[in-house]
Every structure is written in C-alpha cells, then in structure tokens.
Amino acid sequence: MLARKDLWYSEYHSNDVKLSFNIAEYLHEEETPFQKIAFMKNETFGTFFTLDGYIMLTEKDEFVYHDMITHPAMATNPDIKNVLIIGGGDGGSARELSRYKHIERIDMVEIDERVVRLCQKFLPQTAEVLDKDPRIHLYFEDGLAFAKNAKDGEYDLILVDSTDPIGPSEGLFTYDFYSNCFRILNEKGILINQHESAFFEDFRSEMIRAHQKIKKIFPIAKVYGFNTPTYASGYWYFGFASKKLDPIKDHDKEKWESFGLKTKYYNSDLHGGCFALPTYVRQILEAI
Amino acid sequence: MLARKDLWYSEYHSNDVKLSFNIAEYLHEEETPFQKIAFMKNETFGTFFTLDGYIMLTEKDEFVYHDMITHPAMATNPDIKNVLIIGGGDGGSARELSRYKHIERIDMVEIDERVVRLCQKFLPQTAEVLDKDPRIHLYFEDGLAFAKNAKDGEYDLILVDSTDPIGPSEGLFTYDFYSNCFRILNEKGILINQHESAFFEDFRSEMIRAHQKIKKIFPIAKVYGFNTPTYASGYWYFGFASKKLDPIKDHDKEKWESFGLKTKYYNSDLHGGCFALPTYVRQILEAI
Numbered sequence A, B: 001m002l003a004r005k006d007l008w009y010s011e012y013h014s015n016d017v018k019l020s021f022n023i024a025e026y027l028h029e030e031e032t033p034f035q036k037i038a039f040m041k042n043e044t045f046g047t048f049f050t051l052d053g054y055i056m057l058t059e060k061d062e063f064v065y066h067d068m069i070t071h072p073a074m075a076t077n078p079d080i081k082n083v084l085i086i087g088g089g090d091g092g093s094a095r096e097l098s099r100y101k102h103i104e105r106i107d108m109v110e111i112d113e114r115v116v117r118l119c120q121k122f123l124p125q126t127a128e129v130l131d132k133d134p135r136i137h138l139y140f141e142d143g144l145a146f147a148k149n150a151k152d153g154e155y156d157l158i159l160v161d162s163t164d165p166i167g168p169s170e171g172l173f174t175y176d177f178y179s180n181c182f183r184i185l186n187e188k189g190i191l192i193n194q195h196e197s198a199f200f201e202d203f204r205s206e207m208i209r210a211h212q213k214i215k216k217i218f219p220i221a222k223v224y225g226f227n228t229p230t231y232a233s234g235y236w237y238f239g240f241a242s243k244k245l246d247p248i249k250d251h252d253k254e255k256w257e258s259f260g261l262k263t264k265y266y267n268s269d270l271h272g273g274c275f276a277l278p279t280y281v282r283q284i285l286e287a288i
Helices: A062-076 A092-097 A113-122 A124-131 A143-149 A167-173 A175-184 A201-217 A253-258 A268-273 A279-286 B062-076 B092-097 B113-122 B124-131 B143-149 B167-173 B175-184 B201-217 B253-258 B268-273 B279-286
Strands: A008-014 A017-022 A025-031 A036-042 A046-051 A054-058 A082-087 A105-109 A136-139 A155-161 A185-194 A220-226 A236-242 B008-014 B017-022 B025-031 B036-042 B046-051 B054-058 B082-087 B105-109 B136-139 B155-161 B185-194 B220-226 B236-242
Touching: A017 A036, A025 A113, A036 A113, A046 A113, A054 A062, A062 A092, A062 A124, A062 A155, A062 A185, A062 A220, A062 A236, A062 A253, A062 A268, A082 A092, A082 A143, A082 A167, A092 A105, A092 A124, A092 A155, A113 A124, A124 A136, A143 A167, A143 A175, A155 A175, A167 A175, A167 A185, A167 A201, A175 A185, A175 A201, A185 A201, A201 A220, A201 A236, A201 A279, A220 A279, A253 A268, A268 B268, B017 B036, B025 B113, B036 B113, B046 B113, B054 B062, B062 B092, B062 B124, B062 B155, B062 B185, B062 B220, B062 B236, B062 B253, B062 B268, B082 B092, B082 B143, B082 B167, B092 B105, B092 B124, B092 B155, B113 B124, B124 B136, B143 B167, B143 B175, B155 B175, B167 B175, B167 B185, B167 B201, B175 B185, B175 B201, B185 B201, B201 B220, B201 B236, B201 B279, B220 B279, B253 B268
Parallel strands: A082 A105, A082 A155, A105 A136, A155 A185, B082 B105, B082 B155, B105 B136, B155 B185
Antiparallel strands: A008 A017, A017 B017, A025 A036, A036 A046, A046 A054, A185 A236, A220 A236, B008 B017, B025 B036, B036 B046, B046 B054, B185 B236, B220 B236
16 A cells, blocks of 8 residues: 655644644645745635745635735725735735726735746746736835835825745834835825734734734724634734724724625624624733 | 653544643643543643543643633523533532532532542542532433433423533433423523534534434524633534523623632623624534
C-alpha cells in the first residue's frame, strides 16, 4: 500500500498552539527583497499562500475577509468613488470593490510586485480582476511613502489590507501612517485597517497598539469582527475609523441593497451584528 | 541543551486540517463504559479534556461556550425557574445558571458519572459548583430516557450540552428526543441545543440534520453563533427553539441587566448580534 503523502504546513498561533494543513501540492516558493512567499494546496481549503510563514488567504475562506474589508464601508457611504488600497496584492479587495459600478478609481499600492504576479498565476479567483478592470491602478511602491505624497482629501475610502505588523508592513501600523491617511481622506472619509485578533496574547497586543493610535487621530474609531477559519482563534477584527460617518447610525441599508450584490458572508443584518463585540474585547478597547 | 517537551495533541477538523496543542502535562486518561476521557494541560489554554478524541472545553475559552448556552435564553425569558441540562458534565452550564438567584431547580442529566468526578478533580473552575448549589440535582442516566419519563410542561428551559452526535450523544440528535423536549417544556419553554458549525463539511451536515428535525417540531427555530477558538473553524452555533418566545422580539434587556451579572463574552448588544448569521449559513438553514 502506498503511504499517504504526509506533508504538513503549520502556523503557530502561540508558541504551543498550531493549525496545520496537509499539503496536497507544494506549488511554489521564492524569496523577494521583501519577504518569503510560498504557494501550496490543501484539499479542504484549496490553494493558499503564505508571506514569511503566515497564511494570507485560502481559496475557500477568502470570501469572508474580502466581504468584510469592503462592504461595511460601502454600506455606510454608498457614494464612495475614490479608493486607496494599501497592500492587498492578492487582488481580493480590489475584486470586491470592482463590483460597484459607480466607483471611479481604485489605487492599489503593493510594495511587492511578486505577490501580485504570483497571485495572478496561482490564485486567479482573487487576482484576475487586476488587469481586467481599467479603474484599478497598480503601484508597486511603499504604502507609507505613497500616503505621504498623496493630496489632501483625495480619497473617500482607504483599506489597509496588509500583513501583521512585522516585516514590510510595520510602517503601516504607525502614527505617521494613520495621520497621513486622515489627511488624504475627504470629510466623509473612512479608513478600514487590520486590527488583528483578541484571544491570543501576541495578536491582542497588536490590536491594542493599532487601536491606540487610530483613536487619537479619528473622531470615530470602532472595531468589528468576522469568522475566518484559517486565522488565529478563528475570529479576526478590522478597525472602522472615520471623520464623521458612524457605521451603525449612518448605515444606508436601502441604498446598498439596491446595488443587488450577491455576497456569501456579508449582509445587512450582519452589518450591525459584527460591531457587537464580546465583552472581553469591548473591555480591551475601552481600556485604551 | 535540554530539548523542549515535544508532546502534541491534535484534533482533526477535516481529514487534512488539524489544530494541535503542545502538552505541558498529561494529567489523566481512562475508558468508561461510554467513552474515552483524557485530561491534559496546555500553557495557553490551561487544563482541557477530551471525550473520544474531541476537545470538550479548555480552562481559558470555556467562558464563551457557557455564556452563550445560558444567557441568551435567560435574557429572552428572565423568569425561567426550572431548568433541565442534558449532558454538561463539566458543570460550566450549571455554574452560569446558578448565578441567577431566582432559578429554583437545575436538573442535570449526565450519562457518564466519571466525567463529573474527573472535572471536579481537574477542572474546579467549572465543576466545583456541582456539589455546592443545592438547587442542582445530578442524575447519572441516559438523557433520552430521562426526557421520555419527565412530566408534560415541567421545564422552562432545556439545554442540550452534549458532544457531537457520535457515541453516547447520538440519541440526543433524534426526532424522538426533540419531541420529548417539546412535550416537557411549558408554553414559554425554550430549548437550546448543539448546532455544530457551518464551515467544514462533516459539521455542516450535522447542523443541517439537527435543524431539520427541530424546525419540524418547534414553531420558532433560530440559530446563533459564537467564537470559540478551540472548536473547528473557530465559530460554533447553538439552536434556539421555542414554543412562542422570539429571542429578538422578546429580548428583555432591561430585566436581564437588572440581575447585574458580569459576563466575559455575552452582553446585551451581542444578544442581537449573534443571531445575525453570515449569508452562507443563512442559506444553509433557509434551504431546509
């Protein structure tokens, strides 16, 4: 009898807890000036890729993350026309935005061109939109510098679709960066950013650090969560920061539903639900 | 240099995905007439135990499960006085209920006495209440038979705090059992039961099977979710079934808050939020 192919990829959620995936096919790996990239295939989760050993997305659960990074903001201000994506090299955030016909411009600033090129090859589900929608403009630059050089009030929405605050993404979790985001957003501007997760200590401390800074800069700074099976603890958070729009009070359900978008995770009820945080998470944020 | 103690416990979420815990201490294992029980310790999650290889609870995240199996029902009908717990040998559900001073009787039917005795030894955090609160009555019997023999309308609330529908818990996922639950609940009665999870196929099919049966018996049959890091996909569901009370319309926030209970996961906002399901979960349930 042939032995089962016993190749496993593991991600550590703490030094003594790990989530492992049996690798049906090891597709590709390379080292760029910025990070190590690897593409693999698992039967249950499909093709997935890692940056410096952290899972970025899998074919089967990326819909959760990409629904949740885009639609709550779009349903709070359905008139958003100019969007800046920092990171997001896999194309999933751009794909969801490109479904809104009234959006005029999507600037996507990804520091590592190889992430985009490899996703175009191995993950067309998210990346194929990148050379098909002329509203998407790719910039292979440092997001921090890009934000510094952008004009005041240029954007309606900024999505920080980055890795955790290690390696090339570290600058995207700084006070300087968030201040520039505030400056280049217009008066109805919204910033959605990585808020990590709350259960495991390492991620929780990053959540606190990110939220501390955002709260000092933006008058409205809320947090919402979503269930991503492949991220640590199974629950991940985004920050919703804005100059004046409140995601609950200004939720424009009717207009958003009039767009007729089919979504597999997000819906109008969940819009409110995802901002209702567990008590321990609320306490972490209130203590800041 | 001494090697790290490299003992790992793994639970498979599908045949090619597993969550693993480094075992700091292997505390105990035994086989009862019903199942294999094991107690272990992991630094991050604390003491935890498994039944037939499935993690039941860990010291560090059990608060989520036990908040969510009890408080949403108690906040829908804050006058609940007589409760039946089927399973729940670790004592966590009884502990949460025993915090309500107005509850008069908590009947707990656990088929395997060894689960209770071992939890009293290794997990006092959940189990120590069991011999301290005189309102708690322990029955080491089959829950299926107990429900059959109980009187019509005897209970205000039934919690099915069981393992997955394999081994001794299989009968707790049958039409017969749910029908008896309906019969022994009074007119304001509520049944909370295991609804497994929706992402991985094996668990999803059990969610569908359980919900199909409940929906045929109870006029109101809803589902709500919560983030448990140690369960498959990180998100788990309970069914809320009742004869006439609706968890949203009849939510008695004021009365529940007047009890002044401190909870680490549940809160009044989350009460509504947890019933707002992701679209793909909603579709699974609506197709039934």
